[in-house]
Amino acid sequence: xxxxxxxxxxxxxxxxxxxxxxxxxxxxxxxxxxxxxxxxxxxxxxxxxxxxxxxxxxxxxxxxxxxxxxxxxxxxxxxxxxxxxxxxxxxxxxxxxxxxxxxxxxxxxxxxxxxxxxxxxxxxxxxxxxxxxxxxxxxxxxxxxxxxxxxxxxxxxxxxxxxxxxxxxxxxxxxxxxxxxxxxxxxxxxxxxxxxxxxxxxxxxxxxxxxxxxxxxxxxxxxxxxxxxxxxxxxxxxxxxxxxxxxxxxxxxxxxxxxxxxxxxxxxxxxxxxxxxxxxxxxxxxxxxxxxxxxxxxxxxxxxxxxxxxxxxxxx
Numbered sequence: 001x002x003x004x005x006x007x008x009x010x011x012x013x014x015x016x017x018x019x020x021x022x023x024x025x026x027x028x029x030x031x032x033x034x035x036x037x038x039x040x041x042x043x044x045x046x047x048x049x050x051x052x053x054x055x056x057x058x059x060x061x062x063x064x065x066x067x068x069x070x071x072x073x074x075x076x077x078x079x080x081x082x083x084x085x086x087x088x089x090x091x092x093x094x095x096x097x098x099x100x101x102x103x104x105x106x107x108x109x110x111x112x113x114x115x116x117x118x119x120x121x122x123x124x125x126x127x128x129x130x131x132x133x134x135x136x137x138x139x140x141x142x143x144x145x146x147x148x149x150x151x152x153x154x155x156x157x158x159x160x161x162x163x164x165x166x167x168x169x170x171x172x173x174x175x176x177x178x179x180x181x182x183x184x185x186x187x188x189x190x191x192x193x194x195x196x197x198x199x200x201x202x203x204x205x206x207x208x209x210x211x212x213x214x215x216x217x218x219x220x221x222x223x224x225x226x227x228x229x230x231x232x233x234x235x236x237x238x239x240x241x242x243x244x245x246x247x248x249x250x251x252x253x254x255x256x257x258x259x260x261x262x263x264x265x266x267x268x269x270x271x272x273x274x275x276x277x278x279x280x281x282x283x284x285x286x287x288x289x290x291x292x293x294x295x296x297x298x299x300x301x302x303x304x305x306x307x308x309x310x311x312x313x314x315x316x
Contacts, residue, residue, distance in 0.1 A: 033277055034300045044265040050277030052223050054153050055162035064307035073272035076172045081179035091184045099191050100143045108137040111195050116203045123206045141198035142190045148205050152213050167311045180257045194244050235281045251284045258289035
């Protein structure tokens with residue numbers, strides 16, 4: 001079940017890669033996906049870090065700037081954080097049981113064209129699953145989107161243990177933590193997305209599987225280099241092709257998270273905020289929303305030196 005939870009975040013990277021465009025020029029060789037935000041009338045400070053939710057060991061150690069920022073922070077804020085991991089997994093499992101499968105009288109044949117079902121069946125057969133038409137058609141499209149993303153991530157060797165959430169939970173285990181969202185609510189947003197649009201996401205992904213892998217690779221590449229320019233077209237394309245999905249899974253969540261972060265900034269504390277990098281993309285990004293609330297935002301530079309955050313269990 002933990003794989004399903006991690007998988008949700010990899011989906012976000014697949015469909016909404018990050019790009020932040022601000023009013024001053026950025027040098028890809030000098031900048032990080034890390035911003036400092038403060039409001040002239042608020043006592044707190046926000047350090048906003050773009051996250052890769054699935055990663056590789058060779059992304060680490062992170063630049064020393066992350067250590068410096070964490071040293072200045074009083075609390076860490078995750079998209080999703082539950083102190084009781086077992087309770088969280090129980091809630092997710094219950095959601096899957098209730099929402100992931102059609103009732104006996106319905107299946108994918110009612111929402112997907114026959115030619116697309118055959119394409120999907122052949123895709124699964126090509127990966128060793130010969131029984132998709134027997135048992136797979138009972139799955140709702142949102143679950144198939146997650147499965148497709150899992151396949152892509154596995155092909156690329158991306159692991160949850162090297163995703164930023166897992167790494168920073170280990171590195172900051174003694175720091176107070178907050179959560180912007182609940183895993184249950186995130187799954188609910190995905191489950192409530194228009195099924196026809198989800199089917200288009202699935203079929204387009206299968207038809208151009210190699211391109212989907214390349215797009216996910218580009219997210220990792222943009223984190224390595226700081227060069228986010230190739231990803232803006234991908235974000236715009238997704239917004240155009242899947243507008244309801246884009247609005248529900250990205251824009252609406254950006255608004256809610258920006259509201260909470262603005263409230264946090266009213267406290268006399270500094271917060272290290274770890275959010276999927278795609279949430280810093282485009283006109284409806286968290287950064288733009290905070291700017292609209294009067295926040296001053298500065299993108300931070302690399303030090304060029306390795307820090308202490310290695311992604312291993314002995315992180316301090």
